[in-house]
Amino acid sequence: MFDLTGKNALVTGASGGIGGDIARALYDAGATVGLSGTRVEPLQALADSLGDRAHVLPCNLSDPEAVEALPKQAVEAMGSVDILVNNAGITRDNLFMRMSDEEWQSVIDVNMTATMKLCKGVIRGMMKARWGRIVNVSSVVAAIGNPGQANYAASKAGMIGFSKALAHEVATRGITVNAVAPGFITTAMTEKLTDEQKKGLLLKVPAGRMGDPQEIAAAVLYLASPEAGYVTGSTLHVNGGMAML
Amino acid sequence: MSDVADRVKKIVVEHLGVEEDKVAENASFIDDLGADSLDTVELVMAFEEEFGIEIPDDAAETIQTFGDAVKFISEAS
Numbered sequence: 001m002f003d004l005t006g007k008n009a010l011v012t013g014a015s016g017g018i019g020g021d022i023a024r025a026l027y028d029a030g031a032t033v034g035l036s037g038t039r040v041e042p043l044q045a046l047a048d049s050l051g052d053r054a055h056v057l058p059c060n061l062s063d064p065e066a067v068e069a070l071p072k073q074a075v076e077a078m079g080s081v082d083i084l085v086n087n088a089g090i091t092r093d094n095l096f097m098r099m100s101d102e103e104w105q106s107v108i109d110v111n112m113t114a115t116m117k118l119c120k121g122v123i124r125g126m127m128k129a130r131w132g133r134i135v136n137v138s139s140v141v142a143a144i145g146n147p148g149q150a151n152y153a154a155s156k157a158g159m160i161g162f163s164k165a166l167a168h169e170v171a172t173r174g175i176t177v178n179a180v181a182p183g184f185i186t187t188a189m190t191e192k193l194t195d196e197q198k199k200g201l202l203l204k205v206p207a208g209r210m211g212d213p214q215e216i217a218a219a220v221l222y223l224a225s226p227e228a229g230y231v232t233g234s235t236l237h238v239n240g241g242m243a244m245l
Numbered sequence: 246m247s248d249v250a251d252r253v254k255k256i257v258v259e260h261l262g263v264e265e266d267k268v269a270e271n272a273s274f275i276d277d278l279g280a281d282s283l284d285t286v287e288l289v290m291a292f293e294e295e296f297g298i299e300i301p302d303d304a305a306e307t308i309q310t311f312g313d314a315v316k317f318i319s320e321a322s
Contacts, residue, residue, distance in 0.1 A: 127287060169283065 002225040005030035008078035009224065010071070012061065012118065013088030015042040017187035018137070018213045022085055025217035026224060027054060031083065034074040061088050061114040062106065071121030081122040082129065083224045086115040086159070087137040091189075093148040104151045111155035116162060119177075123170065132175035133224045136163050137216070140183040140239045156181075160235055167233035176232035178223045183239025185211040207240030249296075249322070250315045256291045257311060260284065270312040278311075288314070296322045 009026045013019035015037030023033045023046060032053040035043045040058050047054040055077040059070045074081050089111045092103040115136055126132025141149055142156035160179045167177040184190060184201055190210065193201070202208060219236045222228055237245050254268050261278050274280040274288065289305045292298070292314060298321045300308070308314050 124290065127283075127290075172281075172283065 001227060002029050002221055004083070004221075004224065007031045007082040007224075008034070008074075008080050009083035009085065010034040010036060010057070010074045010078075010081045010118075010122070011085045011087060012036045012059070012070075012114075013137075014046060015039045016087075018182065018185060018216050019085075019087040020046050021213040021217040022087055022137075022220045023054070024050065025214070025221040026083065026085075027051070029221060029225070031224075032078050034078055034081070036070060036074075037088065061110045062090075064117075067114050067117045068121070071118060074122075075125065080125050080129065082126070082131060083133040083135070084118060084122050085135045085137065085220055085224070086118060087220075088114070089137070089139075089152075089156075091149065091152050093152070095148055096150040099150060107151040107155050108158070111152070112158040112162070115159055119162075119166060123166075123175070126175045127170065127173050130174045132170070132173070133228075134163070134166070134175070134177040135220050135223045136160075136177070136179045137220070138179045138181045138235065140181050140237065140243050142181060143235075143237075143245055144243050163235075164233045171232055174229070176223070176229065178228075178231060178233065179235040180216060180219045180223065181235050181237045181239065182216045183211055183237075183242045185213055185216060187213060205240040205242045209240065211238060211240055247315070247319070249319050252295055253292065253311065253314050253318060256295060257288065257314075260288055260291060268311050270310070272311045273309055274311070275309070292318060298322050 009031045011023045014023045014035035023035055027033050027050045034055045034057045036057045036059045037043050038060050043056045047056050057073050059066045092107050094103055136159045138159045139156040141153045142160055145153050163177045163179045219238050257268050258265050261280055263278050274285050289300050293300055296318050308317055
């Protein structure tokens with residue numbers, strides 16, 4: 001099950017905890033992977049630990065020209081992009097009353113606009129191939145909000161609406177577009193929380209624990225697989241029950 | 246029939262899966278040949294590749310029939 005042999009996948013944010021595990025899951029299923037991110041060192045280390053079918057494709061998603069170039073670089077390196085995982089994201093948290101236009105715009109640009117542009121860059125090839133998988137990594141806060149994250153929540157909710165609209169347009173071409181919405185996941189970011197903060201967060205999670213990045217990767221792998229061909233426009237919530245949607 | 250018309254017709258026949266004799270001068274891609282809006286985008290993409298030209302979006306919107314396509318491409322290439 002979930003055999004991706006012969007498929008080429010582009011994963012953004014692969015230098016982060018979740019993105020790295022997504023890339024590994026796709027690779028282990030047989031895919032060739034393009035690892036994109038801002039920090040070259042962790043990308044190279046990941047590529048080395050994976051093997052020959054991993055390519056390092058550094059890209060700063062806040063640079064519009066770099067975003068435009070990335071799908072082309074991925075095609076040059078791998079031959080095509082059959083699977084696109086928009087996993088990269090940034091936060092610029094602040095209370096809405098204090099949030100600057102710049103804090104708003106930078107989050108919208110990277111999380112939402114870069115996602116849209118990368119989809120645009122790969123969709124032509126997918127249309128021709130009559131096969132494609134786009135998985136956009138959203139967040140539980142897209143559905144339930146979070147104080148201090150008006151920009152982030154808007155961008156992640158935007159990704160879901162965008163995914164649904166695109167899913168409608170390309171469904172007849174064998175292309176699916178879905179979202180995965182992680183809850184609290186153990187990453188470098190959440191490791192910084194104090195025990196007290198973690199305890200408070202976990203009160204909201206019926207499963208009583210943080211999620212593992214591999215549990216997000218498994219959801220992405222499913223949606224990227226041939227087996228998920230009849231699933232499109234959906235959002236797969238992976239959050240230990242903190243929001244049952 | 247010109248070389249351009251032959252090549253355009255071949256693309257239309259292949260892409261839309263229609264009989265060659267249905268692709269008449271004034272045949273509308275959508276109304277007569279069963280294309281949906283996404284098909285028309287794909288046809289324009291295929292024309293661009295076949296003829297090595299760029300068809301801007303506002304021009305693409307005016308290409309409604311087989312004749313429109315042949316005329317536009319003949320003038321552009």
